[in-house]
Amino acid sequence: MNSPFEHRAFVPTADPAASLRGTEVGDAVREHARRTPDRPAFLHKRHGRWFSLSWAYVGQEVARLDAVLSAQLAAQGARDLRLVVSGAYDPDLVILALAALAAGGKVYALDPALAGADLARALAVIAPTQALVQGRRAIGAWLDSPTHARAPVPLFVTRPFIQGNERWTIVPLRDPAETVAPGAVRGGRGPAAGVVWVDETTQWTGGLASLLDAVLDDGRTVAFPETGASALRDRRELQPASLLASAARRSRLIEEDRARRGAQGGLLRRLTDWAERSPAFLAHPINRRRLAVLGLAGLDHPPLAVPAPSVALAARPVDAAV
Known part of the structure; x- marks a missing residue:
């Protein structure tokens, strides 16, 4: 299968065995926000319109969520921040992951299809202090799962009308559409x-x-x-x-x-x-x-060249993680 985009169009991916980064993520985010505050970090279609999330916005959100995650950790009396993310990759998920790494935590990515006993086993191994889950069905599966924690675990969602329980506390994420104006990206104007x-x-x-x-x-x-x-x-x-x-x-x-x-x-x-x-x-x-x-x-266009994965900078989470 020799499609013209098969070998030339894909970004080289990181080695799945490589560790996620450590606290230097916060330094990198702040440097991007300082040097190129207006440059888009993410583009995301929301509510039928394209939104451009600048590095200035991402830097502010990472700092805000870093503080939120750290306060939640302190309230739980836990020492090590362990964030689990499950769902579609989008700015909500990536920004929260950046904040967790900037706060010195670890990030684990779980298959959104996990439920029941399989999900319970994964959560028992990871013992998350926080989680982000997308999709009503997946959130329902998580709410039914035990946490093995002494206090309810914060569960970040984009649907604030979902109710928590004695195991999970629902934490609605801020929608960027509330503070970022749409219209920076329009289709039909070339690649x-x-x-x-x-x-x-x-x-x-x-x-x-x-x-x-x-x-x-x-x-x-x-x-x-x-x-x-x-x-x-x-x-x-x-x-x-x-x-x-x-x-x-x-x-x-x-x-x-x-x-x-x-x-x-x-x-x-x-x-x-x-x-x-x-x-x-x-x-x-x-x-x-x-x-x-x-x-x-x-x-x-010429293919994007991404540097080879860097050496491990933080402890490797279990391989339910990225």
């Missing part, structure tokens, strides 16, 4: 140069570490869809320059590309297969149109 696209969940081992590499080391803007269901539509609007994707996600994209070419032996299939292999001038508009339908037309 978003330098933007890295992510539409993965915490099922991807290594995803969060790779996100931190792309944002903190290379200083790229990372974009996220509104939901998993809207990912294709949102990616078409943005036409990102690079993708940050797991091997499974890459395979699905390549399969989707091939499926859209029509039946084997058909005219459309023969034409697109020829264009993919041909250096001819006529092949370029055919390839670009095909990739634009997938939201990948911007991937003709």
Whole structure:
């Protein structure tokens, strides 16, 4: 399967065995916020509109949530901060993870599909002091799970109407749409140069570490869809320059590309297969149109080079973690 974006369009990912960073994350966030306060750190589709979250905003939120997490830890009488995140990668999740790391904690990413006994076993091993969970069904599974903690564990959610219980205290996250004006990003104006696209969940081992590499080391803007269901539509609007994707996600994209070419032996299939292999001038508009339908037309730009994973800077969480 030699798609033109198979080998050239994907951001190299962090080694899943590498540790998440330590407290130097806070220094890196503050440095980005100081040097390039207006540059977007994240783009996110919310409520049907694109929002651009600047480094100034991210720096403020990381500092605020660092204080929130530290106060929660003190109230629990715990010494080591252990944050578990579960759901789709988006600015809410990444910013809270940055705050936990800046506070000297560890971050663990759990598969959103975990429930029942499997979830209970994972939580027993990690013993989280805080968690972020997305999706009503997943939150329900977590509320039914024991925590083995002496006090209720704070559970960050984006749906404040959900009620907690004696094991979990619901903590609503602030919606950036309340303080950040939309309209900084509009679709239909050509590829978003330098933007890295992510539409993965915490099922991807290594995803969060790779996100931190792309944002903190290379200083790229990372974009996220509104939901998993809207990912294709949102990616078409943005036409990102690079993708940050797991091997499974890459395979699905390549399969989707091939499926859209029509039946084997058909005219459309023969034409697109020829264009993919041909250096001819006529092949370029055919390839670009095909990739634009997938939201990948911007991937003709030079690939994003992300440095090799750095050496471990903090203790490695269990491998339920990133």
